[in-house]
Amino acid sequence: MKILVLGAAGQISRYLTDLLLNETTDELVLYGRNMTTRLNQYAANDRVTLINGDFADEAALTAAAKGVDAAYLNHMHLTSDVQNVVKALDANHVTKLIGANILGIYGEVPGKFGQWNLSMVGGQAGEDAMLASAEVMEDSDLADYTVLRLTWLFNQAGNENYELIPKGQPFKNAQVSRQAVARGIATILHDDSGQYSRQSFGIGEPDTYFDKPSFY
Template sequence: MKEGFNMKMLILGAAGQISKMVTELILTETDHELVLYGRNLSSRISVKDPTREVIIEGDFNDQDKLKQALIGVDIAYLNDMSSPDATQAIVEAMEESGVNYLIGANVLGIYNEVAGAFGEWNTSMVGSTATQKYLKAAEVVEQSSLDYVILRLTWLYNQTGNEDYVLTEKGESFVGAQVTREAVARLITTIIHDSDKYAKTSLGVSEPDTDWAKPSFY
């Protein structure tokens, strides 16, 4: 999708913090339309522009609801890739609906790409079982027919105005112990406006100059 092209974007898990930030950026900086998908959304989020936002309440495993949400959509963002089964359901619904571009939020460490003291700390905090779930979900996406961007996010925090990030590619060592949700939201909006550049990538996302043994907030 190129700059100047008005699109419809589906946000899966629209009540998440990053999802809300992406929604705000899309509404204030573009004319794009949004489909906001998730459980019990009516009580968790508020619509600011009814002409551009539609809420669909549903589960990630509900194929019928997913296909309803995907009608007319150009690009989708999945806020949580912790469930391989849910990720598989979403991928299948997208493939059957002809929606070809998925941005998915995953975690660092799924490829054993985090070395040194920070890698050891991260493993001790996350555990191998959780990491394996995220890896399986990533493999579902990577083995699909979709154009995708997997975002391997380091440890998250909030800081208004801090949108700084650096990217590492699959196969490179992951560097950076933290990144703001604001930066991740900015990256997502950057990707949707230059989607061809990022297609079929798995990107490590961190804040510049945070090559530490653990995040500053731990």
């Protein structure tokens, strides 16, 4: 399998890259700004291709997506960036995309945690902007997209504990490790059952139903 990692210098992308290199035979295309400098530790790996580029460059994205089977998008902050990614995948007949978004975009976070989260992401305007990016994927013709709504992140080696909360259900999980998110992405990338296709899931650590993350 050949996987395009978009925004490959991000922390989750780095955990995902190492996981896939250590546990699979996947080939990886790592795309982002200054890849040959920031991720030069992979330069000698014959399963890795480093490509310098940004999400505003549709031509570079299209070239990077050539021959890949699936893609992971590490952030969805700008709707125009997500549109460019979808166009690049469509041009190469790539149908599988996982995009990392934030919790709260559907008003699905209840109680005190929901109020705290809303205040931290810049209020309703912040959530609406991320919802617009999610809708680009949801309205696309991609046969196998998955929107992952990430709760509050921390690092903990060895903690890969996560659960997926389907769209339409309350999302109460206050935190999840980046290592767990990387594991979830890898699982979805390699799943052929269709159970994650054209869906949006919250991803959080089970039983972390707090008023705010434990590290705040």
